[in-house]
Amino acid sequence: MNQVDFNLAMQSVIKDHLNAPTEELIMNVTASRWEYHNWAISGFEKILEGRKLSFDIYTEKFFKEKIVEKFSRSYPGWADDIRKMMNELIENGWNLSIPLTAKNYHGSFECYIDTNDIILQKIIESNCDLINLKCSRCGLSGDEYISDGVCEKCR
Numbered sequence: 001m002n003q004v005d006f007n008l009a010m011q012s013v014i015k016d017h018l019n020a021p022t023e024e025l026i027m028n029v030t031a032s033r034w035e036y037h038n039w040a041i042s043g044f045e046k047i048l049e050g051r052k053l054s055f056d057i058y059t060e061k062f063f064k065e066k067i068v069e070k071f072s073r074s075y076p077g078w079a080d081d082i083r084k085m086m087n088e089l090i091e092n093g094w095n096l097s098i099p100l101t102a103k104n105y106h107g108s109f110e111c112y113i114d115t116n117d118i119i120l121q122k123i124i125e126s127n128c129d130l131i132n133l134k135c136s137r138c139g140l141s142g143d144e145y146i147s148d149g150v151c152e153k154c155r
Contacts, residue, residue: 006039013043022048026057031066034099034114039110060090065101071109073150077139078109085111085127092119107149108132 001009009136017025028036035042048057055065056062072079082102094100099114109131111124134141135151 002146009039010043010046013040014046018045018047022051027066027070030057030063031070034101058096060095063096075104075136077135077137080139081127081131081134086125088123089120092123093117094120104149107136107147
């Protein structure tokens with residue numbers, strides 16, 4: 001995409017999202033960052049610049065809290081384990097320059113990291129395995145049958 005097209009696309013995002021809640025825009029440029037095109041992120045950031053936030057949204061700690069918040073709304077049983085995974089990633093060198101996406105796919109927690117760092121990949125893999133053994137609503141694991149991320153008790 002050339003610069004003119006980039007700017008036109010960004011301006012369209014600004015027009016469409018100018019009245020969006022600040023919290024939604026912050027989520028879009030943090031925990032959901034890699035789900036959008038660069039021109040969309042630039043548009044969200046321009047809107048946020050105009051709102052003159054009094055805190056820094058571009059830190060690993062802030063990203064961690066936003067990704068936990070993103071999942072804890074719908075999947076509270078996974079929140080503590082996602083927080084633990086994010087802490088472990090940060091302790092082992094993950095930073096905002098390394099794309100990380102997470103989602104619930106048909107009741108399964110999926111997380112992807114775009115790096116060749118084997119340690120970070122293993123952290124993602126082992127934590128996803130652990131999270132997927134737990135009920136997304138209550139966090140219990142064990143002998144309970146879990147289908148679509150929900151145990152029998154929570155159905």
